[in-house]
Amino acid sequence: MGEKEDRINQLLKLARLSINFSLTLIASGILVSVLILYPPSFDKTSSIHPANVSSTEFSVDSTEIKNGIHVPSGLIADKGFELVLKTCAQCHSIEVVKQNRATKQGWKDMIVWMQKTQGLWDLGIDEVPILEYLSKNYSPKNTGRRKNLENIEWYYLKD
């Protein structure tokens, strides 16, 4: 790639970053307003938390993130992973999430299936960031009709 193209790409990246940043600020603003406007909805959570602790219990310690992975869960520590962790791991192993890969529509279909048949609740405004996180970090892999053998542990065969 030429230097010129590199520079254009850099500029594009910068532009994208600033748009992302503005969107983040706007979204944060909306979220904060929602939090201020509807605090009682969170109080209701205490009825299902036997220890009656605040819902911050679901967040994680940053020291548990190593090389971009949240070590206790193994999830990719990208934006929204805490939300995925605390939502999905309510009912099933987070391994079930980690081993799957799908497009945004594919993940949406899984959520709808769980809502229709398995008793998953309405995810409300959590659904968008959950879908963003999953489709970005656990997107389908194209491995073709057959891939190379991987993770071979070599050893000497004794007869």
Add this chain to the structure above:
Amino acid sequence: MRKKNTQNINLSESKDESRRNFVVKSSLGLFAGLLGAKMVFAENFPKDIEPIGLEESTSKSLMPGKSDKLTILSDRPWNAETPIHLLDPIATPTKHFFVRNNGNAPSNVNPEKWKLTIEGESASKKITFSLKELKSKFKHYSYHLTIECGGNSRAEFSPTTEGNQWGNGAVGCAKWTGVRLKDVLNYVGVKADAVYIGYYGADQHLLDPSKVVISRGVPIKKAMEDESLIAWAINDENLPLMNGYPLRLVIGGWPASVSGKWLTKIKIRNKVHDGEKMEGKSYRVPKYPVAPGTKVPDEDMEIIGSMPVKSLVTYPKSGAMIGKGKSFEVRGQAWAGDLSVKEVHISIDFGVTWKKCTLTTPINRFAWQQWKTRITLPEKGYYEVWARATDSNGKIQPMVVPNWNPKGYLNNACHRIAVKQL
């Protein structure tokens, strides 16, 4: 998810405690912190359920009677497969038999109080048996039966299909002991209009105790085969809890999900059973071939019957390094659903040439067969041993992943191991 006061196989209290004590120190900034900290629609979360919130790798001893050598895919529900080299014995050892659950195993099983009810539109009457009655009323039979998860080898499908991403180890063939399903059904009385049987088990839904976890079945013809068992023993031992203790169906050759575990009820149906995981995309494949990634309407899907021909190289374990000029044995298992295996060939040159192996006859119908041969690698280098079985109708395992389907079932592509000559 922990249902209060029930699941004894679930995560320990102390672990829950430590989970509750996690503090917010998110490095991902305010936005992620806010989103991460709150469960916004928590009021929609079912009552009387204690959220755990954080899943970690768990102690393997939580699967009683099962080996820690199994590869765990999920611990809620428990799903674990057998490393291929551990499938080398003719009868898969009980502790190594794979585990596939859709919900939680029942807790506090009391075999003295266990009941099996036979009923349904096409049952002449409704009869409930205790375990003791089943064992005393009917003749006992033992068969070696191969059961393979319909989604075994799913991990190789491209694009990825949803579900447990099984390698090749969700299969096993053990000696199962019980009574013939047909003896019990005939004792109760099967009406002429019977079409299907449907089972119910005591497993518990992960979230909602009122939901049926899985309730599948087979056409009446398959149910009435000699080898279809209501079994209480595997390899002359009680079933492990994870494999259906104290009572299960074992119906060889079909997706293992028809072999219902923790069996409490069988319905003789006058139509195709419509229980949980009989419809939609579950254990169903398109009626016609589709391009990878195609969205297929439910009405174009059909229920999987017999599993396809397949084989595994169980010895040597993949990764063997062999000295110059040394010959070594290569062996494994082969099975073909309702059919038997006619031939097994191996290739050490990526399918260019094939060598026919010796092959045993099955101990009984639906038992897998043992194949073996000896090979010497021609020169220094990297090789793969590919195994390819042919069923009694002449159908052969493909060398590439077979036709894609929405849920990734029936991948019977030939198994490969890596070997090197030094």
